[in-house]
Structures are given as C-alpha cells and as structure tokens.
Amino acid sequence: MESLDIYKKLFSFLEKKYFENKIDDLGLLLGDMRIIDDGESADISMLKDWYVISGFEVCDRDIIYNNCIKFLKQYALRLHSIELENLIKKIEINKDSFISEII
Numbered sequence: 001m002e003s004l005d006i007y008k009k010l011f012s013f014l015e016k017k018y019f020e021n022k023i024d025d026l027g028l029l030l031g032d033m034r035i036i037d038d039g040e041s042a043d044i045s046m047l048k049d050w051y052v053i054s055g056f057e058v059c060d061r062d063i064i065y066n067n068c069i070k071f072l073k074q075y076a077l078r079l080h081s082i083e084l085e086n087l088i089k090k091i092e093i094n095k096d097s098f099i100s101e102i103i
Helices: 003-021 024-033 044-054 061-079 082-093 095-102
Strands: none
Touching (some): 003 061, 024 082, 082 095
C-alpha cells in the first residue's frame, strides 16, 4: 500500500472524528494535512513528516498502525494538545477498528 494512500485514509478517518467530536486541535491538524489539487498537502512539511515516519510504501498492518500513531503523537506534542492525546488513546483502545478503516 502506498504511503500517500494511507495518509489520505488517515485524513478521512480524522476528518470523520472531527465532525463527530468537534475537536479544535484536530481541525488545525486537518487544515494542514488536507490534500490540495496538485496532490500535495496544504502544508508541505506535514507530508514530508509523514514520509519520514512512514516511508513510501508499507504493507504490514501493524507498521501502518504504528506509523499513524507516531505521526499523530508528534503533532499532539507539537501542538501541546490534550485533545489529540485523548483521541490517540481512543484509537489505541480501538486499534482493530482503526486499522480496518485505514487499510
């Protein structure tokens, strides 16, 4: 599975969570993550960070999960966001459900 596809699926998952819970910090993250018309992230450094964490192609579901969590934790730390940390905890509790939505 290509890393950009996983990034897009992660975005869709997070966007769904945003509309369900209206987490302000998640809205900030999504604003930077969104893919614009040229296929790049609205914030180029965001997509570069994703590639540093995930590489360009991933096929193992546990690696995909760990990369997503690592990416989210990085931004929760950067934003000093308890809201994102709480979302990450919920994802960790529901790991199988999260993986099935991303893969």
